[in-house]
Amino acid sequence: MHHLHDSHPADLDRLTSAQLRERFLLPRLFRAGEQQLHYWDVDRTVVGGVVPTASAITLETPANLAAGSFCERRELGIINLGGAGSVTVGDTTHDLAPSDGLYLGRGSPTPVFASADAAHPAQFYLLSYPAHASHPSQVVRFAEIAGNALGSSATANERTIYKYFAPGLVTTCQLVMGLTIIAPGSVWNTMPPHTHLRRSEVYCYCRLAPDAVVMHFMGAPTATRHLVMRDGDAVISPSWSIHAGAGTGAYAFVWGMGGENQEFSDMDAVAMSDLT
């Protein structure tokens, strides 16, 4: 499991583009027949991608976790960004259609991932945080989520936010997670930007055309930097950092947060006049 360390806002001024990518970008999470796992010191985040093809993939329990099973002390959020698939947990198999999600509470048996069709494999995106209590596991069907419309075409940021795991929907310890889909013709996410000092965040960009990119902006509001993101790339966002992006074409992204509160609206809005 790849390990990402904590960072200081002032570090960013000295990093080259390559160093910035090394410290914050999780490249190509979805590789056929593989599982990719990254551990970030901040909020003890684990981010991963699992793409089973002909054979099922059992989630590994990396040595860094020093645990008997992945969910021994953790909760795990899963969203399927690929074709139809399933997640087997103990003797229960959950079929997940494209864009469906599954929450696994602390103490859940190790999940086993499978694709319905190896030629169009499922792509399971994983986000996990330490959990102090065991909450029931739960499937969330994309078709049953009421989206929140945000932005406008005039500001090129028309988009819909689909919350999967959040207070009032699915009870979790830390995890808050969802999918945002940018409307055709719009390019911006999360602009005007914000920070939230009580939570860190992870963005995973998806549904990008092969030659499309998203310019992702991060850093302290008055010292922003950018990262070029492609389909299936994720990026970590420390609590002091903005997280926003503009795409060259249609895209979506999974956002997820962990930290000391779960208040989605607990954001410190950045005034556009302060952005530098």
Ligand SMILES: O=C[C@H](O)[C@@H](O)CC(=O)C(=O)O
């Ligand atoms: O803290 C919340 C997160 O940054 C995302 O929910 C923002 C987002 O999906 C969007 O504006 O499009």
Ligand SMILES: [Zn+2]
């Ligand atoms: Zn945020």
